[in-house]
Amino acid sequence: MKPKRKRRDGIQRQAQIMEIALRLFAAKGYHSTSIDDIISEAGIVKGTFYLHFASKHNLLESIIDTHLKTLIESIKLLDISMAKPISEVKEFYIQITRGLMQNEEIRLFVKIFLRDAFGLDHKLLEKITTFFHQIVIIISNYISKAQADGRVVKHIDPLITSYSIIGSVKEVLFHWAVLDEKLDIDKSITTLLDVYFAGMLEREAE
Amino acid sequence: MKPKRKRRDGIQRQAQIMEIALRLFAAKGYHSTSIDDIISEAGIVKGTFYLHFASKHNLLESIIDTHLKTLIESIKLLDISMAKPISEVKEFYIQITRGLMQNEEIRLFVKIFLRDAFGLDHKLLEKITTFFHQIVIIISNYISKAQADGRVVKHIDPLITSYSIIGSVKEVLFHWAVLDEKLDIDKSITTLLDVYFAGMLEREAE
């Protein structure tokens, strides 16, 4: 008796494979996850995999493209928020962060991409670098504008400051997504905003 | 005529292999660098490699151990500096950073370790995590103490702030070591210190 062929809609199967691969890449890393791992989890065979994806690399690319889109949507919100007063901004960040972090797939994706991104080829590295660069530009522009408006001190370099902010966020995400530590979102965002906006030093008595 | 055997002192050869591997790992990543790549660069054969290192992984470990030692020395200086006034600290950081960054091997090592570290096994990941954790603890303790002394505002969380600082530094290093961007050390350090100590916001007129 031949094994039954489980026919599925192409898109459905593709989504299924991507979801499984996302989990496996996050758990073991891209290099340590083999096609065999993926197909055996998916209950399909080699041939079927290559029916849907041209290569393992192409699968990763698809995953990155898909989830990067979600994140890029979030950045747009970020951009809009920049005009608002600080107290509102804080609340706003907490809301969207909470939204993203409830999404398990996002966590897995962040994990892959903080973990494996840089062992990968130039093309993918560029996609990710570009994504972060967009954020850096948004932040940097905001800082420059705020400097012009006199709301932000003029002697700090907007670009370096932006990198610094991105780095801080990545690090906190890293502890959450990769090292699986608990993350107190409210406290984390509050602390980062407080430090960046007001600094650590006690104001001297006037 | 066969090429002669090039005899060397064992330690010398070991150092040579490590140096070549450091360069290759930094350039192509650990996984994408084969033993063949290393030995052909070193002008030796497989057997010679395994005479000096038990495995590819052991080679990486040796590299990490060696360079981590240098970095750990730098942390100790960091710890000492914590007691000094800010203006001196700034100058001090600029000095040791400049020292480290003139060392090409350090740059390559930082590259490997910001790039590949997390695709690696538990043992190595732990070594690196431990290293960063030491720094986090130093900074965190410093912040706590400064809060007790009334020099630093009490409402920020020392640990999250420390992660933030580490993240900022990593990110700047990442642009320097991995993305090969130029790094203006003075400006970078000054900016980071200014932002962290005084914040971005313009003090309202008193």
Add this chain to the structure above:
Amino acid sequence: MKPKRKRRDGIQRQAQIMEIALRLFAAKGYHSTSIDDIISEAGIVKGTFYLHFASKHNLLESIIDTHLKTLIESIKLLDISMAKPISEVKEFYIQITRGLMQNEEIRLFVKIFLRDAFGLDHKLLEKITTFFHQIVIIISNYISKAQADGRVVKHIDPLITSYSIIGSVKEVLFHWAVLDEKLDIDKSITTLLDVYFAGMLEREAE
């Protein structure tokens, strides 16, 4: 023009590889037979081999499992025969021995396992030891029972006698399977049975 892919049913190929390996292991020993030897004989490439067997060791295990099963079937017959009168037993042994010995694969298998068995790992050694132990137990029980019935002299140790019998059989098999000497089955079995049952000594005149 590349040679075509010779597609086969998985089970067929597996059987083919096992049969070739059996021959090669018997001829050169397990350690001296390389995967390359096997695949070049089979007309396949490395990958194909590992498609069917997880490792060289796993291949050996499969071979041992398969043939041990045949031998274990024979033991069961042995057990049944124990109740019969000696003259019938003799005829019976000759029949099943003749059956086994006409099977070339059995000869090769016996060769491997008298030759290589003890250079192997614990797991396999145990399988084989267990097999022989089963026989020893059957024989030993038989002797004990016969002693109780007064058919066998009481002063001989059943276990040592069983080992002795097994050893005799192994030695004869060794000359047949490993040293490729001709074996006169009738004469061998008759001699062994006569010696063990009646001993070598001439009965003194009564």
Add this chain to the structure above:
Amino acid sequence: MKPKRKRRDGIQRQAQIMEIALRLFAAKGYHSTSIDDIISEAGIVKGTFYLHFASKHNLLESIIDTHLKTLIESIKLLDISMAKPISEVKEFYIQITRGLMQNEEIRLFVKIFLRDAFGLDHKLLEKITTFFHQIVIIISNYISKAQADGRVVKHIDPLITSYSIIGSVKEVLFHWAVLDEKLDIDKSITTLLDVYFAGMLEREAE
């Protein structure tokens, strides 16, 4: 400071290496023991090893030659004993067996040679086969002579009977040397002699 060279008399060193190799071969098998294992145990380096033995194989050969000589001496005693009455023979066997078995090196050698002998090359296999063949011939001749004298029944085949005896002895030795089981020498020899001489069957009442 150079490591000191431990000079030794050539013969002494050779004996030391052989003794260590004997132990290692017995413990792990010939194939699984590397030159490195041997030299690190002996506290010498590669070059020194090859100063004393032309190859790993040659080392094994030397070991076999040396110990086979001891065993061959024992066979000669065996030959002489054949003329004596059975009761004396039994005592005699027990004495020489006890002597051999108190010698740890003999046990290790027996282990190697029951375990590895047949995975080896033709030349060594032949040496060992020849050794056993000598014993077989001695026994076989003795049986023939005893048959002519009317002391042994005429219908058993002397050669097959000799193989049977050798096999029994090997098997008992195997349990002692390879499987490390305790061996009750008196009981073993007594049982074997009783079985072979008088058989297992109870004499029917006359």
Add this chain to the structure above:
DNA sequence: TATGAATGAGAATTCATTCAT
């Protein structure tokens, strides 16, 4: 769409042996 046997180019590792010092 689906199957799964077959491919083949590596990859890491082992180890007996050689030889310059």
Add this chain to the structure above:
DNA sequence: GATGAATGAATTCTCATTCAT
């Protein structure tokens, strides 16, 4: 006699990809 760095062929195993059915 002694050292130990160097050799290099051999060996096992991996895995992304292809293709006949």
